[in-house]
Amino acid sequence: MLLQQLISGFATGGLYALAALGLVLIYKTSDVVNFAQGEMAMFSTFIAYTTMTSYGMSYWEAFILALLFASVLGFIVERFFIRPIQNAPVLSLLIVTLGLMMIVNGIAGWAFGFETHSFPAIVGGELKIFGAVISKSNLLTLVITVFIMGILFYMLKYTLAGIAIRATSENPTIARLMGIAVNHVYSITWVVSSILGAIAGMFIAPTTFLDVNMMSSVLLKAFTAAVLGGFTTFVGPVVGGLILGVLENIASGYISAQLSSTFAFALIVIMLWIKPTGLVGQKVGKKV
Amino acid sequence: MNAKKYISWIVLILIATLIPPILNLPGSLQYLLDLSLIYAIVAIGLNLLMGYAGQISLGHGAFLAVGAYTSAYLTLTLHVPFFIALILSGLITGIVGILLGLPALKLEGNYLAIATLGFGVAVTQIFAIWTSFTGGFSGIKPLKPELFGFKFNSYLSYYYIILILTIVLVILTWNIIRTKVGRSLMAMRDSEIAAKAMGINVSYYKTLAFGLSAFYTGIAGSLYAHLLGFMTPYDYAFSIGMSLNFLAMIVIGGIGTISGSIIGAIIMTWLPQITSNLPIKSLSQIITGAIIIAVVIFYPNGIAYAGARLKDKFEKLFAKHQEKIVVKIEK
Amino acid sequence: MEHLIVDNLTMEFGGLKAVDSLSFSVKKGEIYGLIGPNGAGKTTVFNCVSRFYNPTSGRIIFEGKEITKLKPHEIIRAGISRTFQNVELFKHMTVLENLLVGQVAFTRENILSAAFMLSSVRKEERRIREEAMEILKILNIEDKAHEYASAQPYGIQKLVEIGRALVSQPRLIMLDEPAAGMNHSETDELAELILKLRDELGITILLVEHDMSLVMNICENICVMNFGKKICEGIPEKVKSDPAVIEAYLGGEEIA
Structure with missing residues (x-):
């Protein structure tokens, strides 16, 4: 029972972590908390769904196509909505992403309708490990999530683009002076973030069903995961996402399914009270 | 306040008083007018917290719920008269606000946002299962207010209760922000360190800002409950979505201004209505989103400053023109 | 001593x-x-x-x-009052308002009396304004009273900071x-x-x-x-x- 909940907790937590990484990537480079992230992911998931059902593509073809679409969407949003006002106050940028959230959601409703669809899982069936019943798709989700994170961290650490991203997140002005094309970095982070969101969306859709509002709660969770782990590091959201996923699963299993988010949030507020900068965050103190 | 500003407020109040009976709006539009003033009260409260005290909240929908259900409970179950229930709802929500303000003492920016967001989610979840208090999914029916035997049954008569309260709250807010409390809040927003050195107890004022903001929202919540006549915890006005809408109201209208709060509330309440007759179901949402973005891009300080900016532009244009003339003369 | x-x-x-x-x-x-x-x-x-x-x-x-x-x-x-090495003014407030903040600790008002603008509050507000203007005169910057603090040149900002420290006597x-x-x-x-x-x-x-x-x-x-x-x-x-x-x-x- 506990093992079962742990595994499915890790699986959902991993997905929160993916979405949260997307948020943190953008936040660290351009200080924007992208509230439209969830809706963008929902849209990409719908693209996958439509190509599968209406054009008869296979799961993986649709998957790849959705990711391509997500990259284009991420690029467009950054280039045409965020870049023109990149020097505006942070709160204004946040409101712009709120506006985007409404627009993307509206267009999705227009294009795909408001019905709920069932989205296929990668694999069906269950496994029995040590007496715990674990769904194969949960396990595979977990594996793929870990794999993607591995690639992402490898890129951030060793590739030129990754180094440029990290430099920009430390100090955009100096990065610019060092010859880094900061605007390209912004584009890349929005593209990568959008892709991460789309992957999370397509893995979450089988469990929550696909409709235009499916991602709003996931976005909340991703945001929470990012804050819980710390907005200032790339490891933070992963830790935060996993903790949140496990907490939620355990709370719904042992306390109350209806109040699972309440308990998760209560615990998070307590944790933040103890360590206000997130679990892996560092305090940036002000000097006088 | 100078005379010009004074007069323009009086004209505004006159318009707000006279227009509804003259236009004789259909019920649904009068309802919307009532609603926009209620939201204006919330926006003023939120602006006190964000625009003046510099604290963020993504949970004001939950404060609205606390105010609404407190008022409903007081009037329906305890048979407290409406106007007393109204004040009590404000006070009780204010106390809840103070409690939420406590984590704010240690948290900043995104971390505070998440704590308030968590509060918002928790309140709606708790209210949904606390059926003895909220009636749950089957809802409850708050009574129409009554004063000296007169029942405020119509949306129009109720409008005047809301209008008077809005005016009173605007005056109180105006007084608060230009005296000691307001100055302390703004000082804390601009530099916490200097504020401390100037003798401002930052913890006290942060908590106070949350309490005050929640008080306004509680009053609005009570008004909202008795406007609805039927409510459930699943009402959109209590959701996180609405909390984000409140945020959009003050950013669009103007952070740190009272007039901006009112303008923003009116726009955000009427925009979906105005665009709802369009042929495509979700087009109103798309247009609302687009207008929000357009306002932020073209009026980064909010619409309340749009007038000032136009004047400024005009003056600059004129000044440039003058300069050119001077240059010509010198030549 | x-x-x-x-x-x-x-x-x-x-x-x-x-x-x-x-x-x-x-x-x-x-x-x-x-x-x-x-x-x-x-x-x-x-x-x-x-x-x-x-x-x-x-x-x-x-x-x-x-x-x-x-x-x-x-x-x-x-x-005891102080100024800061890197000037910590309240940027979105006017010069006069900055000085009024220096008085906060000695202003006898509470939120209720202020909300209803009791005559005691009016009197208190008048008093602290006069005192602040007095200090601005000493510093020779009374003409800047209603301008935003952040709009002032660095030298004036330093003076405003000293003024803010002074009003608390x-x-x-x-x-x-x-x-x-x-x-x-x-x-x-x-x-x-x-x-x-x-x-x-x-x-x-x-x-x-x-x-x-x-x-x-x-x-x-x-x-x-x-x-x-x-x-x-x-x-x-x-x-x-x-x-x-x-x-x-x-x-x-x-x-x-």
Whole structure:
């Protein structure tokens, strides 16, 4: 029972972590908390769904196509909505992403309708490990999530683009002076973030069903995961996402399914009270 | 306040008083007018917290719920008269606000946002299962207010209760922000360190800002409950979505201004209505989103400053023109 | 009479001693200079006195009372106010409003009386406005009263900060590098102003400053710090010729 909940907790937590990484990537480079992230992911998931059902593509073809679409969407949003006002106050940028959230959601409703669809899982069936019943798709989700994170961290650490991203997140002005094309970095982070969101969306859709509002709660969770782990590091959201996923699963299993988010949030507020900068965050103190 | 500003407020109040009976709006539009003033009260409260005290909240929908259900409970179950229930709802929500303000003492920016967001989610979840208090999914029916035997049954008569309260709250807010409390809040927003050195107890004022903001929202919540006549915890006005809408109201209208709060509330309440007759179901949402973005891009300080900016532009244009003339003369 | 006594003050940051067993005392009505090379721990001393930092050990005594346990916002009521090295003004408020904030600790209003604008509040508001304008006149910037603080040139901002510290009618004022970023004539005016504050308003002044000629001209006593420790104390003439001081500054700034 506990093992079962742990595994499915890790699986959902991993997905929160993916979405949260997307948020943190953008936040660290351009200080924007992208509230439209969830809706963008929902849209990409719908693209996958439509190509599968209406054009008869296979799961993986649709998957790849959705990711391509997500990259284009991420690029467009950054280039045409965020870049023109990149020097505006942070709160204004946040409101712009709120506006985007409404627009993307509206267009999705227009294009795909408001019905709920069932989205296929990668694999069906269950496994029995040590007496715990674990769904194969949960396990595979977990594996793929870990794999993607591995690639992402490898890129951030060793590739030129990754180094440029990290430099920009430390100090955009100096990065610019060092010859880094900061605007390209912004584009890349929005593209990568959008892709991460789309992957999370397509893995979450089988469990929550696909409709235009499916991602709003996931976005909340991703945001929470990012804050819980710390907005200032790339490891933070992963830790935060996993903790949140496990907490939620355990709370719904042992306390109350209806109040699972309440308990998760209560615990998070307590944790933040103890360590206000997130679990892996560092305090940036002000000097006088 | 100078005379010009004074007069323009009086004209505004006159318009707000006279227009509804003259236009004789259909019920649904009068309802919307009532609603926009209620939201204006919330926006003023939120602006006190964000625009003046510099604290963020993504949970004001939950404060609205606390105010609404407190008022409903007081009037329906305890048979407290409406106007007393109204004040009590404000006070009780204010106390809840103070409690939420406590984590704010240690948290900043995104971390505070998440704590308030968590509060918002928790309140709606708790209210949904606390059926003895909220009636749950089957809802409850708050009574129409009554004063000296007169029942405020119509949306129009109720409008005047809301209008008077809005005016009173605007005056109180105006007084608060230009005296000691307001100055302390703004000082804390601009530099916490200097504020401390100037003798401002930052913890006290942060908590106070949350309490005050929640008080306004509680009053609005009570008004909202008795406007609805039927409510459930699943009402959109209590959701996180609405909390984000409140945020959009003050950013669009103007952070740190009272007039901006009112303008923003009116726009955000009427925009979906105005665009709802369009042929495509979700087009109103798309247009609302687009207008929000357009306002932020073209009026980064909010619409309340749009007038000032136009004047400024005009003056600059004129000044440039003058300069050119001077240059010509010198030549 | 000893106005401020810093007694055996130590402030450690993660094992590093920013201030190391420092003792000095300032007499009432004195202009006292705290100098030393960069990183000597001068501002840390200020931050301990204004209670932003909790000293690791040692005591700070002001007017015979120990203030080491007070909270930062209680210091101004004790009679000490300060300015900041990097100017910490309230940017989105006017110059006058900045000064009014300096009065907050001494304004008798509460949220209810203010919300209903009782006549006592009106009176109080009038009083603090008049007092603030008075100070702006002394600083010769009363024409800037209704302009935004952030719109002022750096020199004026420094004056506004001093004004904000003055309106609370402190008995001790701590100035953290007031002359930084000022030119010669501005510095001369500043020196005059500081002397005026002491002579006419009777305020004790504790000064951290890099401009040596300013310090040597107006300070009666000077404490020289290096690596958190006091290396010399006394009148300007003594300090100037002290070998330890010259050593500390060698290759650094020249002693005027």
